[in-house]
Amino acid sequence: MAQLTPQERAVARLVAGGATDQQAALELFISVKAVQYHLAHVYSKLGIRSRSELAAQFGELPSSD
Template sequence: PAPRQLTGTEREVARLAAAGRTSRVIADTLFISPKTVEANLARIYRKLGVASRAELGAAMARAADGEE
């Protein structure tokens, strides 16, 4: 599945997580709680079929390559 299926918030959380940001930094950046970040990551992982931030980074990189 392509990241285009993600909501706007999910895309931002995924982008920041794939860039190596911690949940706390993501929360502070997006003005949401760390629990909200974790809930978004759980949905993102399910939608993209990944199980970790490392896999998320690879999925986001593949999607970016396909969008160019």
């Protein structure tokens, strides 16, 4: 499985948990555009196309915590 960067993982974790792009941006102190940028890379790396697929697959990713 593709390696996510720490920022991609943080965005993916929030969005998979139900956060909107704006909520994720506020939580991470980044812009909404940055959230969208990271999500596009996450989707590409994981071979998914939607938030529901992200939520389903993100639970399978090993945690870096």
